[in-house]
Amino acid sequence: MPDQRVTQPLPKAPTGIEGFDDLTFGGLPAGRPSLFCGSAGCGKTLFATTFLVNGATRYGEPGVFMSFEERAEDLAANVASLGFDLDGLVAQGKLAIDHVRVERSEIEETGEYDLEGLFIRLGFAVDSIGAKRVVLDTIETLFAGFTDPSLLRAELRRLFGWIKDRGLTAIITGERGEGQLTRQGLEEYVSDCVVLLDNRVDDQITTRRLRVVKYRGSAHGTNEFPFLIDHAGISVLPVTSAELDYAGPTGLIFTGIDGLDAMLGPGGFYRGSSILVSGTSGTGKTMLAASMVDAACRRGERCLIFAFEESGGQIARNAASIGLDLDAHSKSGLLRFEAARPSLYGLETHLARIHRDLDQFRPDLVMIDPISALRGPATELQAALLRIIDLIKTRGITAIFTTLRSDGSLITDHDLGVSSLMDAWVKLQNMEANGERTRTLYVIKARGMSHSNQIREFLMSSGGIRLIDAYIGTAGVLTGTARIVQEAREQAEAQRRQQENKRRLREVVRRRAALDRQLEELRASLEAAEDEEARLRADDEWRMAADEVERRELIARRRAAE
Amino acid sequence: MSRSVDRPDTADRYRFRLFVAGTAPRSLRAVESVRRICEAHFAGRYELEIVDIYQQPDLAARDGIVAAPILLKIAPQPERRVAGDLLDAERILRGLNIPSAAEAER
Structure with missing residues (x-):
């Protein structure tokens, strides 16, 4: 050469x-x-x-x-x-x-x-x-x-x-x-x-x-x-760039979920980081990611969603049920959906499409939902995911990847492989207990920031996503109804204790009042006694004085008689 | 560069177009040979147009000429083409799908 x-x-x-x-x-x-x-x-x-x-x-x-x-x-x-x-x-x-x-x-x-x-x-x-x-x-x-x-x-x-x-x-x-x-x-x-x-x-x-x-x-x-x-x-698409020379972004991107932001030391994820949201189906991965997208769009940032399992319209409709108006963002041009079945193209072609769309749309935030839908031989899949992450990272774009966990509790090889490439990992989990399932959320990792290591209960309602501190106490970690029951029990206990206290307090007050009364009586007796004593003493003195006078008179009289 | 012989009988009339590339010996040989064959077989009932593709490249494009020299039989239909230096009269006639004089007499 x-x-x-x-x-x-x-x-x-x-x-x-x-x-x-x-x-x-x-x-x-x-x-x-x-x-x-x-x-x-x-x-x-x-x-x-x-x-x-x-x-x-x-x-x-x-x-x-x-x-x-x-x-x-x-x-x-x-x-x-x-x-x-x-x-x-x-x-x-x-x-x-x-x-x-x-x-x-x-x-x-x-x-x-x-x-x-x-x-x-x-x-x-x-x-x-x-x-x-x-x-x-x-x-x-x-x-x-x-x-x-x-x-x-x-x-x-x-x-x-x-x-x-x-x-x-x-x-x-x-x-x-x-x-x-x-x-x-x-x-x-x-x-x-x-x-x-x-x-x-x-x-x-x-x-x-x-x-x-x-x-x-x-x-x-x-x-x-x-x-x-x-x-x-x-x-x-020259998509094999394997360099790791992207700048470490430092700005923050807020998730739009107060409870989640609060779990992160700086109050949000770092801009340009890759965030993995894992969880089995029905744990709310897509909605969590959609909330972040919505928050970004409301800040005026551009977002691109690659959907592999749902159409853009379906995601928007579902997001509307938790109060997110993604359609409005689509109309304003801040949000674009790119939906395609994973089986429609090969990995390379998906990669190529992502590459092209990234360069055309130039988003600030990308959501890939879910990466686990991409199919291919394990080695190729790993390489392709790596390249997707690199592709997004080198452009300083924040990325949210959702992934289905095939196994409920253990970390599968696949997740492990991907998660090590991610800067942050939010894990959603369904906890089954007492005949009910509760959505929970952990922040497993967040590179370069302190974060809460505790579980949160994850609630979706028409008002959006809300995180609630789970019950952590002597009875263990409780969520859902169990948490509510435990909380009610604790509340009742507290009330009982409070009432007991009040009762005892009243008793003490009463006793003290009684003592005060006794004290008053005693003081009155004491005063009477003092009076008596004084009178007696005065009496004594007077008598002694009288005796002296009498004695002197007698002496005087005796002298006269002499 | 065309030459026609006055004969009104169009049904039996042949029209040829010969494309050559410049004045290379091969081109000259081809022109000479084609003229000779025409005179021998179609005397008085043919038209021969000779085109130098260097001079008229547009005609080469129009007729879709790739090889040279090449002889086109334009009429009667169907059109036929023979490429080469065109020295062998029998092969040319066979290529143009024209019965040779000897065959025609038979």
Whole structure:
């Protein structure tokens, strides 16, 4: 591989096909022929037509379509559904279509001949509109029309040389052959760029794939890439990016469910994180996710829902029952549903569709409901999921994946495999006890934030989703009716205790009042006693004083008598 | 570059168009050979148009020419084509689905 930084980079002609120009780092080799091979119906002609139409409309490079199979009017009709107006382009002089009809029965051969007629016609068409691009579709048909293959080979070699000399960027299509890329081994002559298109059926599901077999003088993606053909034309998706260099987003995204936000340390999930909502059927996964979507839409963010089990209308209707008006968001253009049965396409095609829709719609929040619906061989499934997650993550989009838990209590391999890729995992569980089921919710993990490790009861009503703290106490964890019964019991107990307290309080008050009364009486007695004592003492003093006087009088009297 | 012989009998009249690529020896050989064959077999009741595809590429496109040289029998219908340097009169006549003079006399 030559070093691109030192040598002059190979000039390239962009095809304008989404993804293809990325994986070839710019497009097809400019001024050279490229070979597109594949079996019937794999999209060769469409690829080639798109190359020409984009050249004419976007890059100012007129093109010549030399068709060896379809007539010009058939060709125009076939691609009209993609919005290509071939007739219009022909009228504007941006496109020339020449149908080369070759049928063996019509031509007898005698002696030497060459394909100068083809050269002349191609040259004439190229000169008439100043074409820079050429498509030869499918030139191998010539081998059916002429008997001398060695002559044809020599002429084709000359033709490809001629294309190169004229500096035309060309696509040559070829049917897939046994043991080689094309039936007639065209790859020997067109050696600059060879692209293989494939239409593979696995488990009755078709996936279109594309591989750049060789690209002389240029780096290119070497893997097989899925591609799509639908009303939007061709899109090729280099979806194997395995890098982990996305920025760690820090903003918060609120779930719209107060109770759930409250369970998370920062008060919401991190923006750009992947959130797994797991639970068996009927646990409310879709509605939980729909609540988050609704909250996002109400904040004015764009949301994209990939639904694999229900139609968009059904999800919207069901969400309406818990008071979410998703229809209004659809109408305002903030919300888009992409519903498809998982079995409709192969994994790769689903992946490709998701890729394309993400780039077209540019959502802030994506909901995939449920990823467990995607079917395929275990190894492929794991890889595909990984790529879906990467795809979303690298774009900084917050994603909610729902998954059905096949097993009620144990973590199955599948979940384990996916959950390790997720940043947050909310587990919904039906608890069965006392003849009833109650929805419960745990936050199993939330990377980079503290979160509640406790169970919450999960209620859905016309007012939306509400989380209630489950009863956790001496009687264990109780939910539903059991919780209500236990709560009632506790309430009764509390009331009883309260009444008992009041009674005792009253008694104490009474007793205290009695004591107070006694105290009062005693105090009165004490006062009486004190009075008595004082009176007695006063009496005593008076008597003593009187006695003294009397004694003195006696003495005085005695002296007088002396 | 056409040459016609004055003969009103259109039912039995042949119209040929010969496409050649320039003045390469092969082209010249083909032109010479076709003229000779026409004179020998259809003297006085044919038209031969010789087209150089270099000069008139639009005609090549119109008639769907791929190989050169190539001889087209335009009338009578059905149209037939013979490609090559057109040296073998028998094969050309057979290719054009025209009974040769020898067969016609029989």
